[in-house]
Amino acid sequence: MLTLIAGLCLFLGVHSVRIFADGWRERQCQKWGVDTWRGTYAALSLLGMVLIVWGFGMVREVPVVLWMPPMGMRHAAALFTLMAFILLVAAYVPGNAIKARVHHPMVLGVKLWAVGHLLANGNLAHVILFGSFLVWAVVDFMAARQRDRRNPSSQLPPTTAKATAITVVVGVVSWVAFAFWLHGWLIGVKPFG
Numbered sequence: 001m002l003t004l005i006a007g008l009c010l011f012l013g014v015h016s017v018r019i020f021a022d023g024w025r026e027r028q029c030q031k032w033g034v035d036t037w038r039g040t041y042a043a044l045s046l047l048g049m050v051l052i053v054w055g056f057g058m059v060r061e062v063p064v065v066l067w068m069p070p071m072g073m074r075h076a077a078a079l080f081t082l083m084a085f086i087l088l089v090a091a092y093v094p095g096n097a098i099k100a101r102v103h104h105p106m107v108l109g110v111k112l113w114a115v116g117h118l119l120a121n122g123n124l125a126h127v128i129l130f131g132s133f134l135v136w137a138v139v140d141f142m143a144a145r146q147r148d149r150r151n152p153s154s155q156l157p158p159t160t161a162k163a164t165a166i167t168v169v170v171g172v173v174s175w176v177a178f179a180f181w182l183h184g185w186l187i188g189v190k191p192f193g
Helices: 002-014 022-032 034-060 072-090 097-102 106-119 124-150 162-187
Strands: none
Touching: 002 022, 002 034, 002 097, 002 124, 022 034, 034 124, 072 097, 097 106, 097 162, 106 124
16 A cells, blocks of 8 residues: 555656646756756656556555445446546647647546546545545646636637547547557456456
């Protein structure tokens, strides 16, 4: 459990610098250079993710069941994660209407991913893992929206139906690949199998 918690603290801590210390972050980028900052950020994030995966794998071996979710929650989780994949893709496809509308689709996607997994899993390890990501995503989304209000753009970025369609199609195809094949291979749990 300590390895999982250490990984969460490191990973989410690094990802929280902009939320709680944006000015300090800017000064460090200027002092170290953007590439050094990004490299350090990436290395610490990767280390945090390795600790999360390793710790979660160890904790899953001896599950502490808090509740047994109804079977229907798996269907709700599938819907939430489908939307999360589309939002994740929306963060990277330029000119899509989803990003123009929600402004921070990746963080919103993390929220949906976490909620979906919390609905379908009642073990302590799941609650700690997905609950931590959910709390972080809620706080990050609020901080990002505050930054948006402080620095409003004069107009919405231009969007196209083609970019939005590409976003949805790539998101759905990615979700299908992950849900039906990669989740079982990488995580060891087959959501639909």
